[in-house]
Amino acid sequence: MTATATAWLTAARDAVAAGTPAMLVTVVTLKGSSPRAPGTRMVVTETAIAGSIGGGGLEHAAIKAARARLADPAARPVTVEATVLGPHLGQCCGGRVLVAHERLDAGAKTWIARWSAAVEGETVVTEIAADRVIRHFLADDAATSRPAAEVARLAADPTPEGATVWRADDGVHYLIENAAPRPHRLYLFGAGHVGRALVEVLAPLPFAVAWIDDRAALLRPPFPANATPCLTAEPAAVVDAAERGAMYLAMTPNHGLDFAICERVLSRGDFAFLGMVGSDGKRRALVKRMRARGLDNAVIDRLVCPIGLAGIPGKSPAEIAVATAAQLLMTAAAETDRTRSVA
Numbered sequence: 001m002t003a004t005a006t007a008w009l010t011a012a013r014d015a016v017a018a019g020t021p022a023m024l025v026t027v028v029t030l031k032g033s034s035p036r037a038p039g040t041r042m043v044v045t046e047t048a049i050a051g052s053i054g055g056g057g058l059e060h061a062a063i064k065a066a067r068a069r070l071a072d073p074a075a076r077p078v079t080v081e082a083t084v085l086g087p088h089l090g091q092c093c094g095g096r097v098l099v100a101h102e103r104l105d106a107g108a109k110t111w112i113a114r115w116s117a118a119v120e121g122e123t124v125v126t127e128i129a130a131d132r133v134i135r136h137f138l139a140d141d142a143a144t145s146r147p148a149a150e151v152a153r154l155a156a157d158p159t160p161e162g163a164t165v166w167r168a169d170d171g172v173h174y175l176i177e178n179a180a181p182r183p184h185r186l187y188l189f190g191a192g193h194v195g196r197a198l199v200e201v202l203a204p205l206p207f208a209v210a211w212i213d214d215r216a217a218l219l220r221p222p223f224p225a226n227a228t229p230c231l232t233a234e235p236a237a238v239v240d241a242a243e244r245g246a247m248y249l250a251m252t253p254n255h256g257l258d259f260a261i262c263e264r265v266l267s268r269g270d271f272a273f274l275g276m277v278g279s280d281g282k283r284r285a286l287v288k289r290m291r292a293r294g295l296d297n298a299v300i301d302r303l304v305c306p307i308g309l310a311g312i313p314g315k316s317p318a319e320i321a322v323a324t325a326a327q328l329l330m331t332a333a334a335e336t337d338r339t340r341s342v343a
Contacts, residue, residue, distance in 0.1 A: 006225075011043040011050030013112045016104055020045055023066035024108075027053050028080065028098040028128055028173050029165050039126075039163030039177045043104070046070060058083060058097060066101055077103040080130055098173070102133045111135045118179035126163075126175040137179065183208040183226065184272075184332045187242055189235050189261050190251035191218040194277060197321035198249070199227050205325065206332075212238050213252070239264035245335070247328060249307065251277035259286050262303060266290055269299050273331045275307035275324065 008024070015022035027040040042051035042059070044066035053059050061083065069075040079101045104112075114137055115124065125136040163177035183206045188195060191213040199211055203224035212230040213219040219229050230238060235252070239261060242248075248265045250258040258276050263286075265274045276282065283305035290300050308323030309330075 008041040008043050008051035009112065009115060011048070012104055012108065013116060015043060015045060016106065016109050016112060019106075021070045022104040023070055024102045024104055025053060025062050025066055026100045026102070026126070026128070026175075028100050028175065029167075030098070031096040037163070038165045039175050044070075053099070058099075062099055062101075069101060069103070075103075076131070077105070078129075078131055078133055080128065100128050100133065114140075115179055120178075120180050120182045122179045124177060124179040126177075127172060128175065129172045181206065184328070184335075185243055185246040186210070186328065187212065187238060187246055187248045188227075188251070189213070189238075189249065189258075190253070190277070191215060192251070192253060193317040194320050195251050197317040198251075198324055199224060201318075201321045201325045202226065202328075205329065207328070210238070210242075236260040236264055239268065242268075244270045245272050247271065247273040247275075247331065249275045249277075249324070251307075255282065255285075258282075259289065262286055263290065263293075266295055266299055266303065269296075271302075272335045273328065274303050275327070276303065276305040277307055277320070278305050280306070 012022065012024060014020075022043055022045045025042050025044060027036055027038050029038055036052070036054040040051075040053050042049060042053050042062075044063050046067060049063060053062060065081070069079070081099055081101070083097050083099060115135070118124065118137070123138045125138065127134040127136065163175035166174045166176065168174065186202070186207050187210045188198065189212045191211060195211070195213075196218075199209060202209055203226060205226075207226055209224075209227040210230055211219065211223070211227045212232065212235045214231070214233055214235055216231055219231050223229055232238065235257060239248070248261070248271055250261040252258055252261075255278075258278070262274060262276055265271050276286070283303065286303065286305070287300055291297070304327070307327065308320055309326050312319060312323035312326070314320070314323070
């Protein structure tokens, strides 16, 4: 599940469990420019906000409206409003956004629990009308969603981020999205200063990190929710059991171990990204070694070393971590586009 989804979903679950009045605010559709995509959500209570629909005037107005509805016992449980992102909101996007406000009462506990338990890649359809919001989890009730055929067609090609929106003839909107989007798999070798800095930077991002090291003193809590520690005497052997299409980063203090990790990844050839911390000289040494072993040059050329975006020259652990995280995000976006174009 993405970090953003986790924020609003966790807040919704906690508010309902505690009996705290709360509103779920959802971006339904947009035309023109808008800060966030359909399916973006936030939870608003009298004192707290979780998630974001883009900040700025739109979000400020939505929070104000949500709290006004929370304070009004006679307010409808569901409202859908159109907003133009113009000068009156202090925004110049020029887009038009349809936003739904939904009161979270005790009845929301069922769908919140179901969404929380969703498996990766599972499709949820949110039916939004002027007076109702209903969620259909296709794994449970594919046949009960009224526009079943159209929903099934759109669900077969889900949007990686945000929701695909279908508007029925009666004006009802259907948001079709991944209840638990598949995170990008990253195998991160090394729990030193740079490794830990990178894990912390990746914590709120859509990555599932296997954090591998042979040093118990360094591979220690706290661990971000999206990072799974793997203490092993043979870190390079982890590569053999990794899934296809994963990303890898070798950043141990041992050049020989980094070389062994990269050699196994390059020999597999089915990786989305392979980066190794170090200099151009370190890369040349590994390339020479791999060519001597007869590995295809096209595969070898995919090795990234040094890691990180070239425009971020800093060498502190935090700067390397930020530059590398940005590089991973760019790679993930390109890989998603490639996969969708092939499909």
